[in-house]
Amino acid sequence: MMSELSGRNTVSLDPKGRLAIPARFRMAFPADQQNDIILTRGFDPCITGYYSDSWQEFQKIFYGNELSREEMDLIEREFVGRKLESTFDKQGRVTLPPHLIKYAHLEGLSEVTVIGIRNRIEIWNPNVYDEIRAEKEQVIQGLRQKLRTS
Template sequence: MFFGEFEHALDAKGRLIIPAKFRELLGTSFVITRGMDGCIFGYPAERWATLQAQLDDLPLTRKDARAFVRFFYAAAAECELDKQGRVMIPATLRQYAKLEKQCVIVGVSDRFEIWGAEHWQQFETETAANFDDLAENLIDF
């Protein structure tokens, strides 16, 4: 399970260090793609295969399903970590997530997310202000 928040810098070549505890969960190959809220989603190969099956079940006749699947898959990249535990973030994904120098890698259960540090700070501030309301509307502990 992915959890925690880690800050790392994107290098000049577009590589980002993936936290060691996430590397253990990712194995030799994983997938990154466009995520929600302007971040990048990262999936271990096994979880990606499950998600792929779910997306394949969406009706081809639905315009919104075609658009979502097309947009989601178009930016997907199969990745491997280098010997220093870094992943190369493709330019299209760096632009989509507005990644600059400082990035935040966030564990979210079955996936991890990569955020530009400023964007993450904004999201975190807005969400913290509404956290109690979100919990009340979504979860019964």
């Protein structure tokens, strides 16, 4: 049974680039998709992981928008062209590819932050995540106020 991905975990990243995705995230994937993950770059400097159905949803969003040829080429090169379809090992680990480790600034780290967001996960350098979160604090406060008055 699939449930929504949510929450935040600190997870070990070994020197070989292997990361154990928390079981609660893997179990939130649809039952027939719990062994596989699609990894690509995020819009922010993080790695985004999708199960097959959520990857299809993501593609529908950008293929369903009226993007220029240049925008479509960019999306396809950066997200589709850099994706990696992977399988979890027996310990629930996935090996992150070097190009995505570099993009997300994970080189040399022994711990990363994994966040579940509805139908995807994001894998972050904890320091980069905290910096971006601090930069967005005013926006978050504005949203909080806006949602309270709705």
